[in-house]
Amino acid sequence: MAAAPVRAPLKLAPYISLVGAGVLIFTGLFSLAPSLPALRQHFIALPNIDVLVQIVGAGAAFTFAIGCLLSGRLIERAGYRSIYVGSLLTMGVAGTSAALIDNIYLIILTRAIVGFAVAGIVNSVLVAINRLLNEQAEARALGLQGAIGSVMAIGLFPIMGFLTSVDWRLAFSAHLIAFLFLPLALMLPVAASGEEHGEPGDFASAVRNVGALVGASAVFSGIVIFALAMFGPLFVLSLGVTDPQMQSLPPTATVIGSALGSWLTIPLRARFTLSRLLALTLFVEFMGLAVIALSFSFPGVIAGTLLGGLGTGLVAPILYACVIKASTGNPASGLGLMNALIYGAMILFPLVAMPLAQLVGSPRLMLMTLVGCGLLLMILLLLRTWHSGLPGRPVE
Structure with missing residues (x-):
């Protein structure tokens, strides 16, 4: 029998780090769409530029789907907070570093890394919601997470368009939002690894x-x-x-x-x-x-x-x-597979x-x-x- 999940009371700041994660999903996977035409124009002299720009746009979503299958076991072994914090750091560094790069192939590499990082963020947050909240609060948090992400997307697309109109490199600065979540994520309780919540799932x-x-x-x-x-x-x-x-x-x-x-x-x-x-x-x-x-x-x-x-x-x-x-036991692997199915279908x-x-x-x-x-x-x-x-x- 699996041990009962931790039900630690959450203060506002760590709770925001859970329900606000939808903003990170949008930023990491979809926010660059308005900047792709400007990116194409900057690298217009390269052969196959149209294909390369499409890869920039879709690369993070592709690696996200793969990362969802892999992140579950990492969360089970290291705990959701460790993976959440590490993924936030990775997203912030890799996402913003593209603004300093003048090589589209390296930009594609940063987008792939961002996709893996977002997978770690999403799945560790879902596991944290399950471990830290009772059933009623869990239902509310899952609903709020989706709603906040959707509402923010309505306003963020025009903001991304404005940043791109100034300079396409500024669009990558949106990934700095991952650093804003870091202190909030560090306030989450240090949960045990999957072995304390049941056998890790294959x-x-x-x-x-x-x-x-x-x-x-x-x-x-x-x-x-x-x-x-x-x-x-x-x-x-x-x-x-x-x-x-x-x-x-x-x-x-x-x-x-x-x-x-x-x-x-x-x-x-x-x-x-x-x-x-x-x-x-x-x-x-x-x-x-x-x-x-x-x-x-x-x-x-x-x-x-x-x-x-x-x-x-x-x-x-x-x-x-x-x-x-x-x-x-630990739902991390199942949640990762679920996200892989949803986003994999969108990609394929x-x-x-x-x-x-x-x-x-x-x-x-x-x-x-x-x-x-x-x-x-x-x-x-x-x-x-x-x-x-x-x-x-x-x-x-």
């Missing part, structure tokens, strides 16, 4: 803790996140909307919906079982895609991206809670998105194919709820 136990249906839901949700980012603007363009400010409204609606969804997880967790809440979330996600696919008006696309964003904001805290509930699906759209005939039919997959997952989850009596499973 990959097989992580797979069991995630489970087939929850894992499939994570993959589907990662695909939905990408589909909203890609197809919302695409459908707006197909309607003849060419104004860049108008084209930015679907992504903005997605982020607003995501923030609302993260907030809603807090009251919904008190009213629904995890399996029914996950089924509800899948319903909201695929309905958002359906509204986009069936819309032939600008307001319809905005409504679809807002609804889909609401679902993506709901889903991450619920998926994390499913893994935590299923874990009998673009490779098959357009070929799939061509295969089924159009982007609209492709989105409806995804709607069918989401509907099937929702039905399977509901059937499991009604017919499974197994205790401790992630969707119970």
Whole structure:
């Protein structure tokens, strides 16, 4: 039997280091998007510059997905605070050092390091939330983490655009925020390693803790996140909307919906079982895609991206809670696998998105194919709820 998790009371500062980590995810993985055109212009003389700039933009997300699979065992052995603090230092140093480099290949290397660091940050924070908070406070913290990250993203993109307009190198200074979290993280209790909370989990136990249906839901949700980012603007363009400010409204609606969804997880967790809440979330996600696919008006696309964003904001805290509930020991490996599935789907699906759209005939039919997959997952989850009596499973 695993020892009971530590429930040390947290003061405000260390609590902020947990619920505010969503800002670090955005900064490390997504904040450079507005600076990529300026980066391309600076290195325009290099061969294959378009590909290289895309690697700069996606490199951190790729290594993040890999790092999520590796960070779990490190957290189990060294403890969440050690990995959190070390990852913050790594992100701050590697992320800001790119501003001093005039070699795009070395910049790509720093982005890869940042991805691994963010993986350590995310997964150590999730383990800390599980170890330090009771179930009710845990649900609130997971919801707040997603909401804060989404709300900050709304304001940080324009800030990154302003910094880039001054000098593209200034965009990398955003990673200095990792140093601001350091004193907060150091105030967290020194938790024992995974051996004091149960046997460290291997990959097989992580797979069991995630489970087939929850894992499939994570993959589907990662695909939905990408589909909203890609197809919302695409459908707006197909309607003849060419104004860049108008084209930015679907992504903005997605982020607003995501923030609302993260907030809603807090009251919904008190009213629904995890399996029914996950089924509800899948319903909201695929309905958002359906509204986009069936819309032939600008307001319809905005409504679809807002609804889909609401679902993506709901889903991450619920998926994390499913893994935590299923874990009998340290949940770090299962949480790492969960993040790898979500973000891995976001990274890999673009490779098959357009070929799939061509295969089924159009982007609209492709989105409806995804709607069918989401509907099937929702039905399977509901059937499991009604017919499974197994205790401790992630969707119970």
